[in-house]
Amino acid sequence: MYSCTYSFKLLMKIIETTNISKRYIMGSEIIDALKSVTISVDKGEYVAFMGPSGSGKSTLMNIIGCLDSPTGGRYVLNNNDVSSMSENELAEVRNKEIGFVFQTFNLLPRQSALENVALPLIYAGYTKSQRTEKAMQTLKNVGLENRAHHKPNELSGGQRQRVAIARALVNDPSILLADEPTGNLDTRTSYEIMELFDQLYSKGNTIVMVTHEEDIAKYAHRIVRLRDGLVESDKINATPTNPREMAKMFAEKTKE
Numbered sequence: 001m002y003s004c005t006y007s008f009k010l011l012m013k014i015i016e017t018t019n020i021s022k023r024y025i026m027g028s029e030i031i032d033a034l035k036s037v038t039i040s041v042d043k044g045e046y047v048a049f050m051g052p053s054g055s056g057k058s059t060l061m062n063i064i065g066c067l068d069s070p071t072g073g074r075y076v077l078n079n080n081d082v083s084s085m086s087e088n089e090l091a092e093v094r095n096k097e098i099g100f101v102f103q104t105f106n107l108l109p110r111q112s113a114l115e116n117v118a119l120p121l122i123y124a125g126y127t128k129s130q131r132t133e134k135a136m137q138t139l140k141n142v143g144l145e146n147r148a149h150h151k152p153n154e155l156s157g158g159q160r161q162r163v164a165i166a167r168a169l170v171n172d173p174s175i176l177l178a179d180e181p182t183g184n185l186d187t188r189t190s191y192e193i194m195e196l197f198d199q200l201y202s203k204g205n206t207i208v209m210v211t212h213e214e215d216i217a218k219y220a221h222r223i224v225r226l227r228d229g230l231v232e233s234d235k236i237n238a239t240p241t242n243p244r245e246m247a248k249m250f251a252e253k254t255k256e
């Protein structure tokens, strides 16, 4: 009698773009913001999209996040072909599949942390008590349960970004899509947010981060570089930066 144990890591494609292009026409000028981009991201990956200003990062991020449609090519998001969906259909897929994190946090100033996090659940049809419970649990997961009733202006920058990350995650999206998530934060707080991303990655979340900062991209486990609307390189980062070590080094340096 033999007993075998197989361990599989099932690779499931969450993002699959095939030759997507985006053309803007401004009067007589034609701008090919994306020329032909073919990339795929598997469930559970942590990828950074890097590139100089004007390389097409935001255009690609808007398409991946279903905020905009490509001019040509095919985009399949979690088995939905979203390439030619209407605005309403896109909005529905976006609410279900994507959690956005922005450089500027984009929290509602008059609402508490808890209310901000609970907001996406209103559209998902939960009752008030279910929303509160789910939002509280998500705040706990980002280490902020003791700040639930604070308003954004009563929180530090790092705490605000944690609230925004909790809001992005509360619906269990397929992808966490972060656009320059540390752009408005100081060095020490950036480590804090990168550490949270590390934890989310360890728990199996799929993270796509857009950044123009080399140092920030190096926290990701794969780096895709864009240039002039094309993928210039796409490489596994075998030695991602460890945010805890960075924070420790920073603390020692500032003690001196």
Ligand code: ADP
Binding pocket: 024, 025, 026, 031, 032, 033, 051, 052, 053, 054, 055, 056, 057, 058, 059, 060
């Ligand atoms: P990045 O985010 O890497 O800086 P973008 O995706 O914002 O690059 O822009 C890529 C190119 O497309 C740039 O040349 C930019 O000027 C142009 N572009 C972006 N958005 C628009 C738009 N809505 N209308 C016209 N041109 C645009």
Ligand code: MG
Binding pocket: 057, 058, 059
């Ligand atoms: Mg941009």
